[in-house]
Amino acid sequence: MKLAQPLVAAALVVTLPFTGFTQAAQAAMIGVEQMHEATRSAEGDAARARVLEALSRANVVAELERQGVSPDQARDRVAALSDADARLLAEKVDKAPAGGIIGAILLVFFVLLLTDILGLTKVFPFTRSIR
Structure with a gap:
């Protein structure tokens, strides 16, 4: 017992000055929008611009x-695409023949439909979220 008291006292003398240097960490959930804004690149922005140009045709x-689908909703969804998805969609639009733009429109439709089913958006009234 006599040996334990000096060891405890020495340990406290060494560790107590460092208690003021501890830092509190905060953790919070981030939204998908924040994540996409942080990871956007110039190449992804160029791909989004090509897709938006195709969406502006009459x-x-x-x-x-x-x-x-209203054109405003489609523009909002294109703006929310990740860089990889925007590049993929831009490639499909670029490769599509003049009459093949329907395929790109169907792709946008199915992306919107999928996000509705997953509960991320509410564009179509006929879908029911799985959440």
Whole structure:
């Protein structure tokens, strides 16, 4: 017992001065939007611009409205795409023949449909979220 008291006292003398240097860490959930904003690149922005240019054509706007998607919703979804998804969609738009833009529109439609089903968006009234 006599040996333990000096060891405890010595340990306290050594460790107590360092208690003021501890830092508190905060952890919080970040949203998908914050993550995408942090990882955007110039190449992804260029791909988004190509897709938005294709979405601004009159025939594409007419097809989107026929499918029940407003052009503003489609632009918002393109803006929220990750860089990889934007590049993939831009490649499909670039490779599509003049009449093949329908495939790109269907791709946007299915992306919107999938995000509705996953509960990330609510674009279509006929879907039910799995959440």
